Amino acid sequence: MIEEIKKIFIEETDTDLKIIRAELVKESASSGLSISVLEKVFRTMHTIKGSAPMFGFPHLTKIANPVARAFEIFSKSDNCIGAQVIEKTTNAIDILQEALHSDEEHLPGSAEEHLMMVDYFNDICKTNQEADD
């Protein structure tokens, strides 16, 4: 039964990641990201953060966590989301999707690449926290 639920997790997470990736690309080409898309990205990453370890994918949280925190901030602020953020987020989505379909117990790509990605999103959170203080 747990294996069946694991398959459900992989499928629904993959679908959610595909949806937000498509919406990020689509909306960024027009007038910028809507609150709805920002919130969707936040919720997807937030869900991965809490669920992935339960289904054998604890390594996904390494990226999902900082992206979730950054998009929680974006969804509550008036700041415009730049092209670089969108690019980094789609890169993060690509890594998560690849990890979902791999038997490896670590993220695809190099540790250095992951660290840079995590630092990028953590810096966004830090900058916004300092702005609030």
Add this chain to the structure above:
Amino acid sequence: MAKTVLIVDDSESIREVVNFTLQNEGYDVLVGVDGEDALQFLDGRTLDIVITDLHMPNLDGLGLIRKIREIEAYQHIPILFLTTESQASKKMEAKQAGATGWIIKPFVPAKLLSAISRVLR
């Protein structure tokens, strides 16, 4: 007589794990896919406990708790949040809205069952 649990989460895999865990322990389980969907079960029927996620589309966990507490039949029903959220401010907000307790995801089934037993005692 079996206790009835309403579980509310927009993640299918989480709903399946919680449902499986609770049914194995002999609970009757009702399932909502988000806060809006869960409202259909607040029709005066017997509910012994509600377990809900926080961040959901349409109607989130906080909104759902407020709606539940407006209904006389459910004003004192235990409501547990089952969520990844760990911020103290959110917990305070949930408590003020009427939440009974908080279980952090990821969770092990034994912890979920123990939390439920504690509030149902």
